[in-house]
Amino acid sequence: MRWRTLHSTRLVSFYQKDSNLSAENNLLKRCLHKLLKIFLPTIFILICSSMIALYLSELIYQAKLRSTDLKPAQTKVLVNK
Numbered sequence: 001m002r003w004r005t006l007h008s009t010r011l012v013s014f015y016q017k018d019s020n021l022s023a024e025n026n027l028l029k030r031c032l033h034k035l036l037k038i039f040l041p042t043i044f045i046l047i048c049s050s051m052i053a054l055y056l057s058e059l060i061y062q063a064k065l066r067s068t069d070l071k072p073a074q075t076k077v078l079v080n081k
Helices: 014-080
Strands: 004-006 011-013
Antiparallel strands (some): 004 011
């Protein structure tokens, strides 16, 4: 769509304005593409790996508590016999 209008100093092409808008639109598309392809998967992987690490550390902590709870109980039984 190319048409001209009379501006106060000269004729202005609206084709240039349309091309600037399409360039901004392309910039937005590229930004969204990078967001979807790079940023969001990275955040998803970080969140999932953090949750897995927290879960595993909780399991290890509970296992350590059980092992320390069993040792005093076992020694008390042996001492009483």
